[in-house]
Amino acid sequence: MKIRNIIIGAMLAAPLFTSCEESLPNHFEQIDGVYLNNLLPNKTHVDKADITFIYEDGDLLEVPVRVQLLGRMRDYARKVDIVVESDNAREGVDYELATAPEMPAEVTQFDYIVRLKRTPELEHTTKNLTVSIRANENFIIPFEKFVQTGKDTTSVVHYRINFSDQFTSAPEGWRTTFVGEFSKEKFLLICRVMDMPRSDFNDPHKISEARWMFIQSRMIEYVNEQVEKRDRGEEYDKEAFDSEGNPLVFGSK
Numbered sequence: 001m002k003i004r005n006i007i008i009g010a011m012l013a014a015p016l017f018t019s020c021e022e023s024l025p026n027h028f029e030q031i032d033g034v035y036l037n038n039l040l041p042n043k044t045h046v047d048k049a050d051i052t053f054i055y056e057d058g059d060l061l062e063v064p065v066r067v068q069l070l071g072r073m074r075d076y077a078r079k080v081d082i083v084v085e086s087d088n089a090r091e092g093v094d095y096e097l098a099t100a101p102e103m104p105a106e107v108t109q110f111d112y113i114v115r116l117k118r119t120p121e122l123e124h125t126t127k128n129l130t131v132s133i134r135a136n137e138n139f140i141i142p143f144e145k146f147v148q149t150g151k152d153t154t155s156v157v158h159y160r161i162n163f164s165d166q167f168t169s170a171p172e173g174w175r176t177t178f179v180g181e182f183s184k185e186k187f188l189l190i191c192r193v194m195d196m197p198r199s200d201f202n203d204p205h206k207i208s209e210a211r212w213m214f215i216q217s218r219m220i221e222y223v224n225e226q227v228e229k230r231d232r233g234e235e236y237d238k239e240a241f242d243s244e245g246n247p248l249v250f251g252s253k
Contacts, residue, residue: 033142037068064111122165
């Protein structure tokens, strides 16, 4: 079974306290603390992630939640008190916890993996869960939030994950120049007719310009074929038309 790892929200980076205004305890190397350090590519700290399966081909998505050490590394693993709670997602049905909740030996961070499961319910319901860390016999919680540039405040003890199998916005790789404004109907038709993985549209560089030109040409041709079949009273592909019965338009009108 194909599993994709989501890298948004947990990027390798220097400790975040170098770029925020939160004051830290003096001589932090003498304490043992942990906090959640999830960063965007621009190193902005975040405390939530919005995930959709709609552009994925597999039924599992792995979301890493970065746990950062504040203090000295040890030559043995130490348990971290991590709690996962939800008001509408069930462990084993909607998600799995794929990582042991412990700071490995000789490291300063680790990713606690939450494995999301694609279920039919996600097509009309957004599920959510919250990953939290608490103090225990091994670690303190040295602070609970960051105040970043611009005074935005984010939590370093709670990380919320919202996930669904619904269209929320166009994928990053969608090119309106060739196939027009994004719509669910056009996206699904392209994937089916062109036999393309949904995940190809997540990367803006995955599909070449030449390929886009071919997609445009083939989809215009395909829709026209279905219009002609309909007009002749033959069996046709109803998914080549919108909800009002108009042919889907690819490219400029």
